Amino acid sequence: MGNVVKERGLVLEKTFVAVGKQLTQAGVGQKVLELILIGVVFLILVPFLGAHRATDFAIFCIIVLSFDLLYGYMGRLSFGHLLYVGVGAYTVGLALRYLTTNPLLAIVLGIVAACLAGMAVGAITVRIAGAAFALANLAFNRVGWFLVMSPLKDITGGENGLSIRNLSFWYVNFRNPTFRFWFVLASLLLVFLLLRVFTSSSYGVLLRSIKEDEKRVRFLGYNTQFYKWVTFVLAATVAGFGGALTALNYGYVNPNTLDVHANAGIVFACLLGGSGRLYGALLGGIIYMLITNLLPVYFQRWEFFLGVALLLIVFRFRGGIWGGLEALYSGLAARAKSGSSKEGMSR
Amino acid sequence: MSLLTTSGLTKRFGGLVAVNSVDLRIEENETLGVIGPNGSGKTTLFNLLSGFFPPTAGRIFFQGRDVTHLSPEERVKMGMVRTFQLVSVFNSLKVWENLAPCVAWKSGMYHSLWRFMTTPAASTWADSLEALKLVGLEGQAEAIAGELSYGDRRLLEIALALSLRPKLLLLDEPFSGLSDVEIAKVLALLKSLKGKITIGIIEHKISMIVDFVDRLCVMNEGRIICEGNPSEVLTNPLVNECYWGKQETLERAGVSGV
Ligand SMILES: Nc1ncnc2c1ncn2[C@@H]1O[C@H](COP(=O)(O)OP(=O)(O)O)[C@@H](O)[C@H]1O
Ligand SMILES: [Mg+2]
Numbered sequence: 001m002g003n004v005v006k007e008r009g010l011v012l013e014k015t016f017v018a019v020g021k022q023l024t025q026a027g028v029g030q031k032v033l034e035l036i037l038i039g040v041v042f043l044i045l046v047p048f049l050g051a052h053r054a055t056d057f058a059i060f061c062i063i064v065l066s067f068d069l070l071y072g073y074m075g076r077l078s079f080g081h082l083l084y085v086g087v088g089a090y091t092v093g094l095a096l097r098y099l100t101t102n103p104l105l106a107i108v109l110g111i112v113a114a115c116l117a118g119m120a121v122g123a124i125t126v127r128i129a130g131a132a133f134a135l136a137n138l139a140f141n142r143v144g145w146f147l148v149m150s151p152l153k154d155i156t157g158g159e160n161g162l163s164i165r166n167l168s169f170w171y172v173n174f175r176n177p178t179f180r181f182w183f184v185l186a187s188l189l190l191v192f193l194l195l196r197v198f199t200s201s202s203y204g205v206l207l208r209s210i211k212e213d214e215k216r217v218r219f220l221g222y223n224t225q226f227y228k229w230v231t232f233v234l235a236a237t238v239a240g241f242g243g244a245l246t247a248l249n250y251g252y253v254n255p256n257t258l259d260v261h262a263n264a265g266i267v268f269a270c271l272l273g274g275s276g277r278l279y280g281a282l283l284g285g286i287i288y289m290l291i292t293n294l295l296p297v298y299f300q301r302w303e304f305f306l307g308v309a310l311l312l313i314v315f316r317f318r319g320g321i322w323g324g325l326e327a328l329y330s331g332l333a334a335r336a337k338s339g340s341s342k343e344g345m346s347r
Numbered sequence: 348m349s350l351l352t353t354s355g356l357t358k359r360f361g362g363l364v365a366v367n368s369v370d371l372r373i374e375e376n377e378t379l380g381v382i383g384p385n386g387s388g389k390t391t392l393f394n395l396l397s398g399f400f401p402p403t404a405g406r407i408f409f410q411g412r413d414v415t416h417l418s419p420e421e422r423v424k425m426g427m428v429r430t431f432q433l434v435s436v437f438n439s440l441k442v443w444e445n446l447a448p449c450v451a452w453k454s455g456m457y458h459s460l461w462r463f464m465t466t467p468a469a470s471t472w473a474d475s476l477e478a479l480k481l482v483g484l485e486g487q488a489e490a491i492a493g494e495l496s497y498g499d500r501r502l503l504e505i506a507l508a509l510s511l512r513p514k515l516l517l518l519d520e521p522f523s524g525l526s527d528v529e530i531a532k533v534l535a536l537l538k539s540l541k542g543k544i545t546i547g548i549i550e551h552k553i554s555m556i557v558d559f560v561d562r563l564c565v566m567n568e569g570r571i572i573c574e575g576n577p578s579e580v581l582t583n584p585l586v587n588e589c590y591w592g593k594q595e596t597l598e599r600a601g602v603s604g605v
Contacts, residue, residue, distance in 0.1 A: 203464040221423030
C-alpha cells in the first residue's frame with residue numbers, strides 16, 4: 001500500500017518538475033504552450049462556476065495583471081488603480097449609449113480613454129515618492145468617483161449606474177454568455193502575452209531595477225520619471241481594458257467599478273499569488289475570486305480567513321503561492337539532478 | 348582644455364560647509380586621486396559632480412559645458428559615470444541582468460522605446476557577458492548579485508560603470524571593504540584603464556593609490572589644501588598635518604585661521 005502512495009507521489013513530483021522546466025524556458029512554442037495552459041485552466045473553471053462567473057474571474061485577472069506591472073514589477077503601490085477600470089467601463093457605457101452601436105469600437109474607446117486618464121494622472125503622481133504616491137492616486141480615484149456621482153450624474157446615472165442596450169452588433173454578441181467567455185478569455189491571453197513580452201525585455205529588467213533602487217538607476221543614465229510614467233500609463237490602459245470588459249459582461253456600469261475600497265482586493269490578489277510574477281497575478285486573481293465567492297457560502301465571517309492568509313503571506317511566504325511553487329520547483333529540480341544517480345540503488 | 352572644471356563649488360548642510368569653494372580641474376585621460384581624512388568632503392564633492400544634489404554655490408563645467416543644473420541621467424549620457432562608496436548594485440537581479448539595460452542602450456540595440464520594451468533581455472546576454480569578462484565575473488553571470496562577495500559586487504559595479512562607456516569615471520573608495528586579493532584585482536583592472544579614460548578616484552589611505560595616480564588632490568574640512576604630483580604632495584607639511592597632526596591643527600585653528 002505504502003509503495004503505491006509513494007510511487008504516486010513520485011509521479012506527481014516528476015510531473016511537477018517537468019511542467020516547471022517547461023515554464024522556465026523561453027521561445028515562441030513555449031509561449032503558445034503557456035497560453036493553452038491558461039486557457040485550459042479557465043475552461044476547467046466553467047463547469048463549476050458557469051460561463052458568466054468564469055468570465056468575471058478572467059476580467060479580474062486582467063485587472064490584477066495590470067496592477068502587478070505597477071506594483072509587483074516596478075514596486076509602486078497605488079490605491080487608485082480602479083479609477084482606470086471605471087474610466088474604461090463608463091466610456092464603454094456612454095459610447096454605446098451616445099456614439100456607436102459597435103461594442104468593439106466602444107472597447108477601443110474605453111482603452112483609449114483609460115490610457116489618456118493614465119497619462120494625465122501619471123504625469124502628476126509618478127513624481128511622488130513612497131506612500132504619498134499611493135495616496136495621491138487614491139485622491140484622483142476619489143475625484144473620479146465624485147465626478148460620476150455628482151456633476152456628471154445626469155449622464156452616468158449616479159448611484160443607479162448606466163445600463164447598456166446595444167450589446168450585439170454583426171457577429172459580436174455580448175448578450176451571449178458563451179461569446180462573452182471566449183471573447184474575454186482571448187482578451188486575457190492577449191494581455192498576458194503582451195505583459196510577458198514587456199516583462200521579459202530589458203525594459204522589464206529596468207522596472208525591477210527601479211523597484212530595488214530608483215536613484216541608482218538614474219546614475220545609469222535612465223530618466224526614471226519617464227519610464228515610471230510609461231509603466232503607469234500601460235497599467236492604466238490594461239486596467240481600462242478590464243473595465244471595458246466588465247461593462248460588457250454585465251451589460252451595466254455602476255460606480256462600484258471605481259470604488260476605491262475594491263483596490264485592496266487587487267493588492268491582496270497580487271500578494272496572494274505572488275507579486276512581480278505574471279503567473280502569480282493569474283493564480284492570485286483566481287484564488288481570490290474563489291475565496292470571496294465561495295467562503296461566504298460556508299462562513300458568515302469569512303473575511304477572517306483573508307486576514308489570516310494575508311498575515312501568512314507577509315510573515316512567511318513573501319513570494320506568495322507562485323513564489324512558493326517556484327522555490328519548491330528549484331528544490332525538487334536540484335534534487336532530481338543530484339538524485340538521478342542514486343535512484344537505481346534505492347529500487 | 349580640461350575635461351572637467353569647477354569654480355567656487357560649495358555645499359552647505361545647515362551650518363556645516365562640507366565642500367568649501369573648491370576649484371577643481373581634471374584633464375582629459377588623467378588619473379586624479381582625491382585624498383583626505385574622513386569627513387573632509389570627498390564624497391560630497393563627487394556627489395556634486397555627479398548631480399546627486401545641487402551645490403549651494405559654484406559651477407561645474409564638463410567639456411566646456413555648464414552642467415551644474417543637469418540631472419544625474421543627463422550627466423551620465425554626457426559620459427560622467429560614478430560608483431558609490433558603499434557598493435551599489437541591484438542585489439535582487441542576476442549578475443548579467445544588472446548589465447542588461449545598460450549594454451542594450453549603449454550598443455544602440457534599440458532604436459525606439461517599443462524595441463526596448465519588446466526585445467527579450469536575453470538578447471543582451473552576449474554583450475553583458477563581454478562586460479563581465481572585463482572584470483572576470485563571467486563565470487557568475489547567472490548568480491543572484493546579492494549572493495556575491497562584497498569584492499565581487501564591487502567588480503560588478505565597476506563593470507556596470509564601464510558598460511556605460513564613460514569619458515570620466517568617478518570612483519568613491521573602490522578599495523574599501525575589500526580583501527587584499529580583491530584589492531589587487533580591482534587595482535589591476537583600473538591600471539588597465541589608466542590613460543584610456545579619465546579617472547577620478549577617492550581614497551582614504553594614500554599608500555593605496557600613490558603609485559597609480561598622475562596627480563593628487565588633498566581635501567581637508569571641505570577645501571582642497573594642496574594638489575600636485577604624488578611625491579610633491581606627500582612631502583607637503585600641510586598634508587602631514589591634516590593626516591597626523593589633526594589635534595594640533597584644531598588647536599591652532601583659532602589662531603592661524605586666515
Ligand atoms: N547628505 C548629507 N547631509 C548632511 N550632512 C552630510 C551629508 N553628506 C555628508 N555630510 C557631512 O559632510 C561632511 C563631509 O562628508 P563626506 O563628504 O562624506 O566626507 P568624506 O567622504 O571625505 O569622508 C561630513 O561632516 C558629513 O557628516
Ligand atoms: Mg566618503
